[in-house]
Amino acid sequence: MEYENQFPHSKYECLLFDVDDTLYPLSSGLSAQCTRNIREYMVNELDMDESKVPEMCAQLYRDYGTTMAGLRAFGYDFDHDHYHSFVHGRLPYEHLKPDPVLKSLLHSLPIRKVIFSNANEAHVAEVVQRLGLEDCFDDVICFESLNPENQITIPNGPKSSVIEYDDDCKRGVVLPESPIVCKPFENAFQQAFKMARINPHKTLFFDDSIRNIQTAKLTGLNTVLVGSSERRTGVDFALESIHNMREALPDLWESVSKSLDAGLSQKIAVETPVEA
Template identity: 55%
Template sequence: MEYSQVQVPKYDCLLFDLDDTLYPLSTGLATSVLKNIQAYMDEKLGIDESKIPDLCNLLYKNYGTTMAGLRAIGYDFDYDEYHSFVHGRLPYENLKPDPVLKSLLSSLPIRKVIFTNADKVHAIKALNRLGLEDCFEGIICFETLNPTHKSTASDDEDDTEFIGSTQSSTAVNGTSGVFDIIGYFSQPDAQPSGLPKTPIVCKPSESAIEKAIKIANIDPHRTLFFEDSVRNIQSGKCVGLDTVLVGKSQRVKGADYALESIHNLREAIPELWEADKIGNVSYTGSGVVAVETSVTA
């Protein structure tokens, strides 16, 4: 008899962003999302059309999403209505089934979870259009991170399901007491730390990523995080995740890997498949363990 070491895979979960990560930016959905957000700000919130582009840029830069920023500076609106307006008229026909990616994902013997700032309806629709709906065990989305759609800043909701609740915000449109973020940053000594907080939990907030980790019950040190956003990658790195920047061929600070396309997955990170090649392996416990194997003379 002899003893051999069982090799335990480095990762036991893959956490995937959805938009512009599992499909390319060239589909045009991101452009349409921005156009629809700006139309919502004009038509539904009554924001001066000439201020919208600058406002969008500042809110996205400082809050992660324009929606989170709008709520922070004082606009009240129904979250489901917002998502319906912004995602309801996207060119989903540009998303085609991707059998190559489906085959890649299906061949990976590792947990796979979606982590998106988008709402549940959009996430499910996009995955269905791509033919990837069966490749993931769960979706962490807007409703998951914001299950009760609270109108006050809070990050202490527990026991959240993957898909989250279907409750709607009861807030109505309103513009009283709106914080002038454009005016604020026109001041020479303006700092982001002086901005009002948002009640919305979303990437790239480290607390949002930590919440997703808790909800999915994953070990951040054994999880690989796929994202097209550099700042989301960097936040993920700060909470202990290994990271893959998708859509770029060069690594940036905070990225452990860079993939020009998600289709390059096997070539760039072949070790993800090595678990299938290891003989006499039993993945129980953690670390390297001794397992007795028989030897024929």
């Protein structure tokens, strides 16, 4: 796979961003409401035992990256658009306000920026619009990108070993394979690299999930854990908030500046006539 490097003097040529609890804080309440909506969907739309839903919801999320992927792995067949409408369409988006600080930070970095989210396209667009970041990103990889409708099929049975980080007691347990492609699994990252023409070794990845970060590191990405200052295995940088980018990653701005200066110097050298 070939990649185009617009900043040969910069360490990074792409910034890859998760959306939820990364571009905005966990304190917004959207994630908590999303979980409640998922549980309600499982009870009302899939006729599951309400008393068992919270534990099952959490377990499927741990095993499959998203509850939706887990439900499909165990044979539940449902319309994806209806699911996303039920789960995301009723979120309190009004809690998200324009973020001029983040917008300024993103605009100050003339590096390609790509969104990489497990969420559906409508949800990503709504969040980005509410934050006032519509003109900050060059590409979006989301649920529809990773899961073209005509390629999703219901699995027949156990096919893959799904192993959760930091859970030794479950290592080697074979679970049904999900037809849904999503983080934190490596195939989702590889698909995103191919679709968005991303060179992982020249890309900085921002996400709030330690599992996503650890897989990202294995694929060659440089990683930034957002929402925590704790450095763990696979984490290159840790930020309490996405707003701390400049303080925590000064080299990012310095390398871009050097790259732009080098390009300007080359341009001046070419355009300046030599008089003998």
